[in-house]
Amino acid sequence: MSTYKYYINGQWKDSDSKETISIISPYTNEEVGKVQAITQEEADLAIKSAKEAQKEWANLTVRKRGEYLYKWMDELNKNKENIARTIMKEVGKGYNDALKEVSRTVDFIRYTIEEAVHMYNESMSGENFEGGNNSKIAIISKRPLGVILAISPFNYPVNLSVAKIAPALVSGNTVIFKPATQGAISAVKIIEALDKTGIPKGILNLVTGKGSVIGDFLTEHEGINMISFTGGSETGKHIAEKSKMIPLVMELGGKDPAVVCDDADLNFVAKQIISGAYSYSGQRCTAIKRVLANKKIANELVNILKNEVDKLTVGSPEENSIIVPLIDKKSADYVQGLIDDALAKGATLVCGNKREGNLIYPTLLDNVTLDMRIAWEEPFGPVLPVIRVNSDEEAIKIANESEFGLQASIFTQNIDRAFNIAPRLEVGTVQVNGRTERGPDHLPFLGIKSSGMGVQGIRKSIESMTIEKVTVININR
Ligand SMILES: NC(=O)C1=CN([C@@H]2O[C@H](COP(=O)(O)OP(=O)(O)OC[C@H]3O[C@@H](n4cnc5c(N)ncnc54)[C@H](OP(=O)(O)O)[C@@H]3O)[C@@H](O)[C@H]2O)C=CC1
Ligand SMILES: O=C(O)[C@H](O)COP(=O)(O)O
Numbered sequence: 001m002s003t004y005k006y007y008i009n010g011q012w013k014d015s016d017s018k019e020t021i022s023i024i025s026p027y028t029n030e031e032v033g034k035v036q037a038i039t040q041e042e043a044d045l046a047i048k049s050a051k052e053a054q055k056e057w058a059n060l061t062v063r064k065r066g067e068y069l070y071k072w073m074d075e076l077n078k079n080k081e082n083i084a085r086t087i088m089k090e091v092g093k094g095y096n097d098a099l100k101e102v103s104r105t106v107d108f109i110r111y112t113i114e115e116a117v118h119m120y121n122e123s124m125s126g127e128n129f130e131g132g133n134n135s136k137i138a139i140i141s142k143r144p145l146g147v148i149l150a151i152s153p154f155n156y157p158v159n160l161s162v163a164k165i166a167p168a169l170v171s172g173n174t175v176i177f178k179p180a181t182q183g184a185i186s187a188v189k190i191i192e193a194l195d196k197t198g199i200p201k202g203i204l205n206l207v208t209g210k211g212s213v214i215g216d217f218l219t220e221h222e223g224i225n226m227i228s229f230t231g232g233s234e235t236g237k238h239i240a241e242k243s244k245m246i247p248l249v250m251e252l253g254g255k256d257p258a259v260v261c262d263d264a265d266l267n268f269v270a271k272q273i274i275s276g277a278y279s280y281s282g283q284r285c286t287a288i289k290r291v292l293a294n295k296k297i298a299n300e301l302v303n304i305l306k307n308e309v310d311k312l313t314v315g316s317p318e319e320n321s322i323i324v325p326l327i328d329k330k331s332a333d334y335v336q337g338l339i340d341d342a343l344a345k346g347a348t349l350v351c352g353n354k355r356e357g358n359l360i361y362p363t364l365l366d367n368v369t370l371d372m373r374i375a376w377e378e379p380f381g382p383v384l385p386v387i388r389v390n391s392d393e394e395a396i397k398i399a400n401e402s403e404f405g406l407q408a409s410i411f412t413q414n415i416d417r418a419f420n421i422a423p424r425l426e427v428g429t430v431q432v433n434g435r436t437e438r439g440p441d442h443l444p445f446l447g448i449k450s451s452g453m454g455v456q457g458i459r460k461s462i463e464s465m466t467i468e469k470v471t472v473i474n475i476n477r
Helices: 040-059 064-077 080-091 095-117 158-171 186-193 211-220 233-242 266-282 295-310 328-342 393-402 417-424 458-464
Strands: 004-008 010-012 020-024 029-036 122-125 135-143 147-151 172-176 204-206 227-230 248-251 254-262 288-294 348-351 365-366 383-389 405-411 429-432 466-474
Touching: 004 186, 020 254, 029 080, 029 135, 029 186, 040 135, 040 147, 040 172, 040 211, 040 429, 064 080, 064 186, 095 158, 095 458, 122 266, 122 393, 122 429, 147 158, 147 211, 158 172, 158 186, 158 227, 158 458, 172 211, 172 405, 211 233, 227 458, 233 248, 254 393, 254 466, 266 295, 266 383, 288 295, 288 393, 295 348, 295 365, 295 383, 328 348, 328 365, 328 383, 348 458, 365 405, 365 429, 383 393, 393 417, 405 458, 417 429, 458 466
Parallel strands: 147 172, 147 227, 172 204, 227 248, 254 288, 254 405, 288 383, 365 383, 405 429
Antiparallel strands: 004 010, 004 204, 020 029, 122 135, 135 466, 348 365
């Protein structure tokens, strides 16, 4: 098995710690490879080299920086099967989905470059303000923030990493990239592709090691000018407490509800809910994580959902099964705990509650009540609770009682009804008659409450990594 190096100042290196972390595949339970557990001194040097490289990088034109990114895109595209296989082995994602993740990333980079080259300076005249005149003209340009710390989660080890790195680089920042440990080999692969572009040294530094060991050191480091984080809410809150007065963008957990009204087209709804809730075994922040079903249609909806769940393929990512083993035993134990708690408190088991190691069969729970943990907690696994409600009003109330506020779906054939519910849901995005999801990637993507702060989405990500610089010309008229 390969032992992968980390990447600092344009060089691939073994850590002086002499320690490596073994990455175990969630479905073969075999080692996929080892990554370096770097030391704080090495993390410090990585930040220093990023700082040193930043000024020259920022002085290049956006088109010049874009040239490197275009080459990166081509390298990723050339190696997409190999990278997809690594994603599959490392995080247990179905091969076809892993391949889509790489293609989506290639498209993401292309759009990022195109967006950046179409972002212009603004100007303002003093005459628009009371008592002002046109002798004052302000030019408002955008400057990079400096060194961006990009921390990504396991579930999209390529796409969610590049979704931070590409906007940072194109706008003249340099990057310290800390991937999820389970995902770090995929990270090595994408940075190998970047290295092949001949990008100047120090622009991107890949630091591998457990977040619990090097995370605080990175977050608290004075050389970091902004943190873009995707991961769990608890980790996000911890980082927010540790960081020192720098901008933060956080995409965190969710408990996305599907509000199903009594006039919805239930066959269509069921398809959306099933793909929303169970794809990649529910290991998506945007997965549908509770159904708030109007009592009038709940029996029929649950019957249709059951039929659809029965069709889900369960097994290996190599066979493109929808339901695959969860990322690790701890996660599977957690999901099982939520199921056990709900059943002990009287939920109806419609199907599922079967387990083989990390593999949890798709589980549907009906008559879930608000005293059950599954009504509120994020499983990040293939279990879906149905909570029956009497009215739209009650659905809105329960939806908003969650600590999370990522996305929500509303299913109804009455557009007025949808538009009366949508503004009242405390979430970043409402999907009317569609499953909750992040893409297309140029849309703003955000969570409120414990689901995050700041906004991603290509243009928004670029904006979040830059700051206005105002130059005022005073003309003697
Ligand atoms: N809203 C969104 O866009 C998304 C949200 N998520 C959420 O992420 C969670 C699952 O992802 P998961 O990877 O397990 O999340 P974690 O929060 O466990 O880890 C996310 C990243 O943070 C790192 N990390 C851990 N501790 C620290 C620390 N003290 N300081 C700095 N970094 C640290 C991890 O490193 P290491 O792996 O080494 O521990 C990893 O790179 C779910 O809650 C999910 O909802 C996931 C994807 C998208
Ligand atoms: O990491 C996640 O879960 C994503 O941000 C969700 O992306 P998706 O909706 O495209 O799966």
